[in-house]
Amino acid sequence: xxxxxxxxxxxxxxxxxxxxxxxxxxxxxxxxxxxxxxxxxxxxxxxxxxxxxxxxxxxxxxxxxxxxxxxxxxxxxxxxxxxxxxxxxxxxxxxxxxxxxxxxxxxxxxxxxxxxxxxxxxxxxxxxxxxxxxxxxxxxxxxxxxxxxxxxxxxxxxxxxxxxxxxxxxxxxxxxxxxxxxxxxxxxxxxxxxxxxxxxxxxxxxxxxxxxxxxxxxxxxxxxxxxxxxxxxxxxxxxxxxxxxxxxxxxxxxxxxxxxxxxxxxxxxxxxxxxxxxxxxxxxxxxxxxxxxxxxxxxxxxxxxxxxxxxxxxxxxxxxxxxxxxxxxxxxxxxxxxxxxxxxxxxxxxxxxxxxxxxxxxxxxxxxxxxxxxxxxxxxxxxxxxxx
Amino acid sequence: xxxxxxxxxxxxxxxxxxxxxxxxxxxxxxxxxxxxxxxxxxxxxxxxxxxxxxxxxxxxxxxxxxxxxxxxxxxxxxxxxxxxxxxxxxxxxxxxxxxxxxxxxxxxxxxxxxxxxxxxxxxxxxxxxxxxxxxxxxxxxxxxxxxxxxxxxxxxxxxxxxxxxxxxxxxxxxxxxxxxxxxxxxxxxxxxxxxxxxxxxxxxxxxxxxxxxxxxxxxxxxxxxxxxxxxxxxxxxxxxxxxxxxxxxxxxxxxxxxxxxxxxxxxxxxxxxxxxxxxxxxxxxxxxxx
Amino acid sequence: xxxxxxxxxxxxxxxxxxxxxxxxxxxxxxxxxxxxxxxxxxxxxxxxxxxxxxxxxxxxxxxxxxxxxxxxxxxxxxxxxxxxxxxxxxxxxxxxxxxxxxxxxxxxxxxxxxxxxxxxxxxxxxxxxxxxxxxxxxxxxxxxxxxxxxxxxxxxxxxxxxxxxxxxxxxxxxxxxxxxxxxxxxxx
Numbered sequence: 097x098x099x100x101x102x103x104x105x106x107x108x109x110x111x112x113x114x115x116x117x118x119x120x121x122x123x124x125x126x127x128x129x130x131x132x133x134x135x136x137x138x139x140x141x142x143x144x145x146x147x148x149x150x151x152x153x154x155x156x157x158x159x160x161x162x163x164x165x166x167x168x169x170x171x172x173x174x175x176x177x178x179x180x181x182x183x184x185x186x187x188x189x190x191x192x193x194x195x196x197x198x199x200x201x202x203x204x205x206x207x208x209x210x211x212x213x214x215x216x217x218x219x220x221x222x223x224x225x226x227x228x229x230x231x232x233x234x235x236x237x238x239x240x241x242x243x244x245x246x247x248x249x250x251x252x253x254x255x256x257x258x259x260x261x262x263x264x265x266x267x268x269x270x271x272x273x274x275x276x277x278x279x280x281x282x283x284x285x286x287x288x289x290x291x292x293x294x295x296x297x298x299x300x301x302x303x304x305x306x307x308x309x310x311x312x313x314x315x316x317x318x319x320x321x322x323x324x325x326x327x328x329x330x331x332x333x334x335x336x337x338x339x340x341x342x343x344x345x346x347x348x349x350x351x352x353x354x355x356x357x358x359x360x361x362x363x364x365x366x367x368x369x370x371x372x373x374x375x376x377x378x379x380x381x382x383x384x385x386x387x388x389x390x391x392x393x394x395x396x397x398x399x400x401x402x403x404x405x406x407x408x409x410x411x412x413x414x415x416x417x418x419x420x421x422x423x424x425x426x427x428x429x430x431x432x433x434x435x436x437x438x439x440x441x442x443x444x445x446x447x448x449x450x451x452x453x454x455x456x457x458x459x460x461x462x463x464x465x466x467x468x469x470x471x472x473x474x475x476x477x478x479x480x481x482x483x484x
Numbered sequence: 485x486x487x488x489x490x491x492x493x494x495x496x497x498x499x500x501x502x503x504x505x506x507x508x509x510x511x512x513x514x515x516x517x518x519x520x521x522x523x524x525x526x527x528x529x530x531x532x533x534x535x536x537x538x539x540x541x542x543x544x545x546x547x548x549x550x551x552x553x554x555x556x557x558x559x560x561x562x563x564x565x566x567x568x569x570x571x572x573x574x575x576x577x578x579x580x581x582x583x584x585x586x587x588x589x590x591x592x593x594x595x596x597x598x599x600x601x602x603x604x605x606x607x608x609x610x611x612x613x614x615x616x617x618x619x620x621x622x623x624x625x626x627x628x629x630x631x632x633x634x635x636x637x638x639x640x641x642x643x644x645x646x647x648x649x650x651x652x653x654x655x656x657x658x659x660x661x662x663x664x665x666x667x668x669x670x671x672x673x674x675x676x677x678x679x680x681x682x683x684x685x686x687x688x689x690x691x692x693x694x695x696x697x698x699x700x701x702x703x704x705x706x707x708x709x710x711x712x713x714x715x716x717x718x719x720x721x722x723x724x725x726x727x728x729x730x731x732x733x734x735x736x737x738x739x740x741x742x743x744x745x746x747x748x749x750x751x752x753x754x755x756x757x758x759x760x761x762x763x764x765x766x767x768x769x770x771x772x773x774x
Numbered sequence: 775x776x777x778x779x780x781x782x783x784x785x786x787x788x789x790x791x792x793x794x795x796x797x798x799x800x801x802x803x804x805x806x807x808x809x810x811x812x813x814x815x816x817x818x819x820x821x822x823x824x825x826x827x828x829x830x831x832x833x834x835x836x837x838x839x840x841x842x843x844x845x846x847x848x849x850x851x852x853x854x855x856x857x858x859x860x861x862x863x864x865x866x867x868x869x870x871x872x873x874x875x876x877x878x879x880x881x882x883x884x885x886x887x888x889x890x891x892x893x894x895x896x897x898x899x900x901x902x903x904x905x906x907x908x909x910x911x912x913x914x915x916x917x918x919x920x921x922x923x924x925x926x927x928x929x930x931x932x933x934x935x936x937x938x939x940x941x942x943x944x945x946x947x948x949x950x951x952x953x954x955x956x957x958x959x960x961x962x
Contacts, residue, residue: 113797131575152758155767157574161567162600169564170571177575199561283836284793284809286800326556326572327579329535333551335559344505345551397834472835
C-alpha cells in the first residue's frame with residue numbers, strides 16, 4: 097500500500113461553512129476523484145452540483161448520465177480507464193445501482209458511492225431523513241460479496257470519511273459506501289479542510305512487473321491483485337462472470353469457490369484493520385448504546401440524561417458499519433446487561449447486534465421510521481427500561 | 485513442424501484473438517464469428533495502435549465477443565456496455581472504445597443508454613449484431629424481432645412493431661450509421677475501418693442468422709444457406725433515408741452506409757464550452773490525450 | 775446555547791440569513807452553529823424558514839425545538855411559527871409586513887421596517903441584510919464584525935458594499951432601539 101499526498105489542485109484548504117452534501121464533493125476532490133457520473137436525486141443532488149461546479153478548474157470530468165444504472169456503469173468503466181471515481185445517490189437510485197455494484201465487486205473495482213439516505217420504501221420521503229438502506233448497502237446486490245460502508249455524523253465527517261472511503265476502496269479494491277442521510281447531507285456546519293500535504297491518500301495498487309507476466313486476478317501477498325488500466329499494452333480481459341486469475345470465465349463450482357471466497361475473505365480477514373468505532377465509558381457500562389451517523393449525536397444527548405439519572409451507560413459509535421465490529425460486540429455481550437440500538441429505520445443494524453450478542457444480552461431497538469431524528473427522550477426511556 | 489513454421493502459418497487474425505479460449509461458444513452457422521473476423525480484419529488494415537483499442541460487451545451471444553478478442557476487453561452486465569464504454573472513454577480519451585454487443589443488449593435492455601450516448605455524440609463505436617431474438621436465453625422475442633416471426637415467448641408470432649436500429653441511431657444523433665449482413669464481409673470490414681477513423685458516435689448493425697433458435701423455430705433453413713438468404717435478400721442503398729429501413733419478416737433488407745457526417749463530440753463540446761465560459765480557470769480535459 | 779428561526783416568504787433570502795449567521799458564528803465567533811432548512815415542494819410554499827442552533831459546545835441535536843429567537847419577515851411565517859416561540863423569547867419582525875398579536879408571556883418584540891429601509895437603499899432584495907444587522911444588534915449572539923466577514927461568497931461580489939450598508943443600517947437602528955429601551959427602563 098503506497099501512500100501519497102493529495103494533489104493541491106483539488107483541495108480547498110481552509111475553514112468553510114458547508115452542508116454534508118457539499119462536503120462529500122470536497123472530500124472526493126481532495127481524495128483525487130476526477131470522474132463523477134451521476135443522476136439527480138433528492139437529497140443528494142447538491143453533491144453532484146458542487147462537483148460539476150468545481151471540476152472544470154480542477155481538471156476532470158463530470159457527466160450527468162441518463163439514470164443510475166448508467167452512472168455506476170460509467171464509474172466502473174472510468175476506473176478501468178485509470179481514474180478515481182465517485183457518485184452520489186439516495187434510496188431509489190441506490191436500488192438501481194445494485195446490479196452493477198455486484199459487477200464492481202466481481203471485477204474488484206475500487207469506487208466510492210455516497211448514499212444520502214431518505215425515508216423509504218419506494219419514493220417514500222424524498223426530502224426527509226432516514227437510515228433505511230443500511231442492510232441494502234450490505235446485501236443489496238445478488239450473490240455473496242463484501243463491501244465497506246462508513247457512516248458520517250456531520251459535514252466534517254462527510255469530508256473526512258469520503259477521503260477514508262477512497263483509501264479503503266483502493267486498498268481492498270472494493271466498492272466503498274459513505275452512508276450518510278438527509279439530515280447530515282443538508283445540515284450546514286463548520287468544515288475544516290487541511291492543507292494538501294496533510295491529506296494522505298492510498299495510491300492505486302498499480303502493477304509494475306513484466307507485462308507478459310501480468311494476471312489481472314492473481315493475488316498478491318496481501319490478497320489484493322494488482323491493477324492496471326486500459327491502453328497500457330496488457331490486452332487483458334475482465335468479466336462479471338466467475339473467473340480465474342487470468343480474468344477468463346470459468347463456469348464451474350471449483351472456480352466459483354475460489355472466486356467468491358476471495359471476494360469475501362479479503363474483507364473479513366482484514367476487518368480489524370478496516371473497522372473504526374468510537375467508544376465511551378464502556379468499561380463500567382451496564383448498558384451500551386450502539387448508534388451511527390446522525391443518530392449517534394442525538395444518542396449522546398440521551399446518554400447525558402441517563403448518566404445524570406445514575407445509569408451506567410457506555411456508547412459505541414459505528415464509524416465503519418460494514419464490516420460490522422462482530423468480535424467487539426461478542427466480547428461485550430458477556431459483560432453488559434443490554435444493548436440499546438436507536439436507528440432511523442424499523443430495525444436493521446439491531447439485527448446484527450443481536451446476532452453478535454448471541455443471546456448473551458438483549459439488543460433493544462429504538463426505531464424511527466424516518467422523516468426526522470429521534471426524540472432524545474425516546475432513547476433515554478429505552479435506556480431506563482433496559483437498566484431496570 | 486518447427487515453431488516458426490507454425491507462426492508463419494497462423495491466420496493473421498489469430499494475433500487478435502485469445503486463442504487459449506478457442507473453441508468459442510457460438511453455434512455452427514452463427515454469424516457472430518464472421519463479424520468478429522471482419523472486425524479483426526478492419527483493425528489489422530487500419531494499422532491503428534492496438535494497445536489503444538478497447539472492446540466492451542454486454543451480455544448475450546454477441547456479449548461474449550469481448551472474451552475472445554485479444555485487446556483490453558470488458559465483459560460487463562446486460563445492457564450496460566454503452567455507459568461502461570462512456571466511462572472508459574472519458575477516463576482515458578486516447579482510447580478507441582468499441583462496444584460489441586447484440587440487439588437485446590443494445591436496443592432492448594440498454595436502449596436508453598444507446599440513445600443517450602448517441603445524443604451526446606460520445607466518441608465510441610457500437611457494433612450491434614442483430615439476430616432478431618434473445619439467443620443466449622433460448623430464443624425469446626426481442627425489440628428487433630420482425631412482426632409475424634415466432635419466438636419462444638411469442639409462440640403465436642410477434643405482434644409488436646420492431647425497432648429499426650439505423651433510424652433510431654440517426655434520430656438520436658449518431659454521426660456514422662451503416663447496416664450490413666454478416667456475409668457482406670468486406671463491406672463490414674470497410675465500415676468498421678471507416679468508423680475507426682471517425683470521431684463521434686458510430687453505429688454499425690450487422691444482420692446475422694440465429695441458426696439454432698430463430699431460424700429453426702421459424703423453419704428458415706440452416707447453415708450457409710441462411711447466411712446467404714439474408715445476403716441475397718439485401719439491397720445496397722447507400723445514403724438511404726433511415727426512415728425507410730424497417731425490416732419485415734423475411735422481407736427485403738436495405739443495407740449500406742446511411743449516415744457519415746462530422747459533429748463535435750461530447751468532449752469537444754465540453755472543452756469548447758467550458759473554456760469559453762471559464763477562460764483561463766478551465767483545465768482543458770483530454771486534449772493532449774491526457 | 776440558542777435556538778433561532780429565520781422565517782419569511784420565498785425570495786426574501788431567509789435561507790441566506792441562516793447561512794450568513796451560521797457561517798459568522800462557526801467561522802469567526804468561535805461558536806458551534808448548525809444550520810438546517812426545510813426542503814422540497816413543501817418548503818417552496820409561501821412560508822420559508824431556516825433554523826440555527828448555536829452553542830459553546832458541539833451541537834448534538836441538530837434541529838430547533840422551542841426557539842428563543844424568531845425572526846419573521848412575513849405575516850404567514852409569523853402566524854405559522856409564533857406559537858412555538860419560547861415564553862421569554864425574542865420576536866423580531868418587519869413592522870410593515872407583520873402585524874403582531876399582543877405579546878404573550880415575557881416575549882419581547884422588536885420591529886424594524888427592514889423592507890422599507892432596503893428600498894431606500896436602492897433594492898428591496900437586501901431587506902434580509904437589514905434584518906440581519908438588526909438581529910445582530912438586538913440579540914448580540916453574532917458579532918457585527920463576524921457577520922460582515924461572513925458575507926463574501928454568500929452575497930454577489932458586486933453587491934457586497936450595498937449588503938454591508940444594509941447590514942449597518944439595520945445594526946444602527948437596533949442599537950438606537952436598545953438605547954431608547956434602556957432610557958425608558960431607567961426612567962421607570
